[in-house]
Amino acid sequence: MAGSDKAGLEKAIEVIDLHKSFDSVEVLKGVSVTAHQGEVIAIIGGSGSGKSTMLRCINMLETPTKGTIKVHGEAIELKSDGKGGLKPANQDQIRRIRTRLAMVFQSFNLWQHMNLLENVIEVPVHVLGRSKAEAVEMADSLLHRVGLYEKRDTYPAFLSGGQQQRAAIARALAIEPEVMLFDEPTSALDPELIGEVLSVIGDLAKEGRTMLIVTHEMKFAQEVADRIIFLNDGIIEEQGDPKILFSAPKSEHLRRFISSIG
Amino acid sequence: MKNWLKLHRIILLIIAAGLVTAIVTLMRWDWLPNYYGDLLSGVWITLVILFFTCILGITLAIPLGLFQVTGPKPLAAACKLFCTLIRGTPLLLQLWLIYYGVGSLFPQIPWIRESLLWPYLREAWPYGVLALTMSFAGYEGEVMRGAFAGVPSGELEAARAYGMSRWTTLRRIWLPRALHRALPTLAGEVVLQLKSTPLVATITVVDLYAVISKIRQETYIVYEPMLLLALIYLCLTGILVVTFRYFENMIPTREA
Numbered sequence: 138m139a140g141s142d143k144a145g146l147e148k149a150i151e152v153i154d155l156h157k158s159f160d161s162v163e164v165l166k167g168v169s170v171t172a173h174q175g176e177v178i179a180i181i182g183g184s185g186s187g188k189s190t191m192l193r194c195i196n197m198l199e200t201p202t203k204g205t206i207k208v209h210g211e212a213i214e215l216k217s218d219g220k221g222g223l224k225p226a227n228q229d230q231i232r233r234i235r236t237r238l239a240m241v242f243q244s245f246n247l248w249q250h251m252n253l254l255e256n257v258i259e260v261p262v263h264v265l266g267r268s269k270a271e272a273v274e275m276a277d278s279l280l281h282r283v284g285l286y287e288k289r290d291t292y293p294a295f296l297s298g299g300q301q302q303r304a305a306i307a308r309a310l311a312i313e314p315e316v317m318l319f320d321e322p323t324s325a326l327d328p329e330l331i332g333e334v335l336s337v338i339g340d341l342a343k344e345g346r347t348m349l350i351v352t353h354e355m356k357f358a359q360e361v362a363d364r365i366i367f368l369n370d371g372i373i374e375e376q377g378d379p380k381i382l383f384s385a386p387k388s389e390h391l392r393r394f395i396s397s398i399g
Numbered sequence: 400m401k402n403w404l405k406l407h408r409i410i411l412l413i414i415a416a417g418l419v420t421a422i423v424t425l426m427r428w429d430w431l432p433n434y435y436g437d438l439l440s441g442v443w444i445t446l447v448i449l450f451f452t453c454i455l456g457i458t459l460a461i462p463l464g465l466f467q468v469t470g471p472k473p474l475a476a477a478c479k480l481f482c483t484l485i486r487g488t489p490l491l492l493q494l495w496l497i498y499y500g501v502g503s504l505f506p507q508i509p510w511i512r513e514s515l516l517w518p519y520l521r522e523a524w525p526y527g528v529l530a531l532t533m534s535f536a537g538y539e540g541e542v543m544r545g546a547f548a549g550v551p552s553g554e555l556e557a558a559r560a561y562g563m564s565r566w567t568t569l570r571r572i573w574l575p576r577a578l579h580r581a582l583p584t585l586a587g588e589v590v591l592q593l594k595s596t597p598l599v600a601t602i603t604v605v606d607l608y609a610v611i612s613k614i615r616q617e618t619y620i621v622y623e624p625m626l627l628l629a630l631i632y633l634c635l636t637g638i639l640v641v642t643f644r645y646f647e648n649m650i651p652t653r654e655a
């Protein structure tokens with residue numbers, strides 16, 4: 138926990154000794170991370186190092202092969218699958234926990250048959266059971282906030298990547314998440330559209346939200362993150378305060394990674 | 400408006416007007432008033448058959464397509480087999496197998512003869528509706544399989560990531576998204592289905608085609624009733640196309 142001043146706060150996410158194999162290939166080899174309430178963690182690392190897999194294990198889009206995930210102290214129930222791995226033990230619990238963790242994807246994944254407003258109210262109305270009027274009111278203010286109120290009746294296919302990603306962030310905020318998970322939110326964007334999305338995410342970081350952000354934007358990571366985690370080949374090779382980590386990387390891999398990214 | 404008045408358009412219009420005048424004046428239409436009632440009932444029967452076989456057919460096609468994508472394997476194989484059989488054999492054959500085959504077995508089974516459904520099963524139309532429904536289900540099962548499989552997995556994953564149950568995901572995301580993708584194809588298939596309905600005339604159902612046949616037999620007029628038949632099918636097709644276009648435009652799509 139070097140360098141983080143949030144260490145005393147409640148633990149929002151605990152990843153304990155997480156392993157994940159696809160077939161016989163071990164992609165995560167024992168990763169442990171604790172995200173405290175209000176902490177912003179940037180996860181960096183080379184392609185294939187397991188960043189996405191780690192994020193996806195947190196909300197059980199991938200089932201860990203070994204290890205524990207806790208959300209606000211509540212461990213996600215897993216049981217043996219009889220083949221040396223694990224499988225979900227309680228789908229209701231997983232669904233409930235998923236509604237507290239909002240994921241933002243690299244490819245936006247907005248629902249194309251719904252306009253922006255419908256995208257944003259979908260989960261509040263049909264999963265959380267809120268009233269439509271209440272959900273619309275909140276969605277409008279969120280769309281306003283990400284600068285897309287005027288586009289609320291537009292279908293995603295008619296928007297730029299940057300606009301779609303901002304809408305996806307509004308959709309994420311609509312569930313009032315305890316933790317936000319970003320998986321390379323700007324990697325699919327044209328360079329000129331990256332800024333508008335990063336500024337929205339940056340604002341969220343300043344609000345004191347708990348966020349785990351996988352990103353290749355090193356400058357951004359340095360600015361917004363309380364802590365940086367460097368994943369290499371399925372293990373956390375180095376972590377710590379952004380300034381210290383970037384100015385004085387200890388491991389050879391991280392040094393090479395930083396210079397390769399520039 | 401200007402575009403409308405191009406020379407070739409005007410010439411085409413004049414030719415069309417001439418044709419219509421010739422048809423109306425040179426051909427015999429005096430029989431028409433005698434058959435208004437029959438024609439109307441024929442159109443009605445055709446439309447009712449079309450409507451119900453399409454609705455029932457797509458209702459069957461959705462699980463037929465879905466199970467082929469989701470499995471389990473034996474169920475997927477069974478659905479695939481059904482679609483292949485339907486698509487691989489002539490509709491007329493299916494219709495006759497059901498009407499003359501199944502339909503002639505029923506009277507020999509006592510509990511069917513005593514059932515409440517018997518009065519209906521003695522008529523021809525249930526067999527026509529069944530055959531056309533299965534046919535539509537077979538073709539559209541294949542269309543829906545493609546449509547379900549073509550929904551980007553990221554959108555389904557987003558649904559999962561936000562805590563939707565499998566059922567909610569199907570109801571709110573997967574199915575509407577697949578139907579929307581399939582709609583242009585389905586529009587064409589409904590038009591094809593319209594043009595399959597005359598086959599029921601071969602098992603004594605009195606649809607539009609059967610009415611026209613009757614007129615030809617009674618009046619010994621050959622061409623005029625057929626011309627009228629073609630015109631009515633054309634109009635019905637036009638109405639279907641416009642209706643589907645309306646539904647397609649409810650959710651705009653951008654050509655990639």
Ligand SMILES: Nc1ncnc2c1ncn2[C@@H]1O[C@H](COP(=O)(O)OP(=O)(O)OP(=O)(O)O)[C@@H](O)[C@H]1O
Nearest residue numbers: 159160164182183184185186187188189190191321
């Ligand atoms: N569903 C899967 N089945 C099999 N292998 C997978 C699957 N998902 C990921 N992998 C493999 O796991 C490894 C880690 O993938 P992951 O997507 O976590 O990497 P990443 O760090 O996010 O990389 P990138 O920066 O390219 O997104 C890769 O070698 C990938 O090929």
Ligand SMILES: [Mg+2]
Nearest residue numbers: 188189190321
């Ligand atoms: Mg990734």
